[in-house]
Amino acid sequence: MSRLSASPSTRLNYPTARFLTSAPTLAGCPADAGAEVAFAGRSNAGKSSAINALTRQKALARTSKTPGRTQLINFFALGEDTQHRLVDLPGYGYAKVPEQVKLEWQRHLADYLRRRASLRGLVLVMDVRHPLTEFDQTLLGWADDQDMPVHVLLTKADKLKSGAAKAALQQVRARLREWEDLVTIQLFSALKKQGIEEVHRRLDDWLLAEIPAD
Template identity: 80%
Template sequence: MTRLNYHTARFIISAPTLALCPPDNGREVAFAGRSNAGKSSAINALTQQNALARTSKTPGRTQLINFFNVGGDDGRRLVDLPGYGFAKVPEKVKLEWQRHLAEYLQRRASLQGLMLMMDVRHPLSEFDEMMLGWADEQDMAVHILLTKADKLKPGAAKNSLLEVRRRLREWEDLVSVQLFSALKRQGLDEAQARLDSWLAEPA
């Protein structure tokens, strides 16, 4: 399988709605998760860049759909979706985010898979399950990164991984799960291999 150079990823555009996204061709992978799940840190770790995706002390700052190309090719994209569920924004704004997220996941033909970030200490929130439900409706493959794995002792982190796998057994044909730590660079190869499987052109 082709190995892509994620460190060459570059910002393309931010879009507030599906209608303003780049042309719906090529292949892309979306990153989603609660606003405090470490999504931006995961994207930066995977691309070996410090500030490709903006991290913030205030969760929920990502309010747009942000697109990045991979390998200088706009036909291969990483997509940073708005964080959900934790941000201190009006309920009306949250509902608007959810509508745009649902539209994107349901209608984006170039979307090959979903990287779903969950804090290893607080996995499978109501919003995580909502995202899994949308993905299931679309028969969309999901790879879960249990982030901040360095915050737990190895045994506790593994127990969390096994528990998430147990709870998602009914979706095991679509959903895979791994431990991940942006800080310790744990799980990068496994996550990049999953991205390769979605973004590399089929042989």
């Protein structure tokens, strides 16, 4: 399926985001219609904080002192319109859970990314100090297989000085050059509210784009 980039005359109102439902597997997800963007990342990369910052809400996506505890696919509708959704995918790789549970998370995650027709793009959240983990590269491989566009958020940019953060951005960009037709990258800080408008523009582009029939 080809994807058309759009320049919508209207923009989505992200602070209207509300919890829709949670699902343990693809079978329990909402109707596969409309458009959604999924957020993925290692459990301690700041994914929930990023979603909360982007929607200007304090607890839309649950943050936990025990990274990886949430094992569900969580859906958020933008306002009353359930046709535009943000999706918080289970984080893993850090949680102290049995290996079999981690493998099960990975299977359901791959199933969702490969089979969800309404998925328009993937926001991959990485800690700017520890980017491109094995998990990140696995997700990039899945996205590449599906020709799925990815926007990388290098989170916690406030933890580095400006020069060091920009250097990290350039290093990640260089390492992802082979995927430059699918992947875009930016610095982000939920604490300092850095990069929010840039993400909103990317989400608008995906969620409001017209998708032609095959």
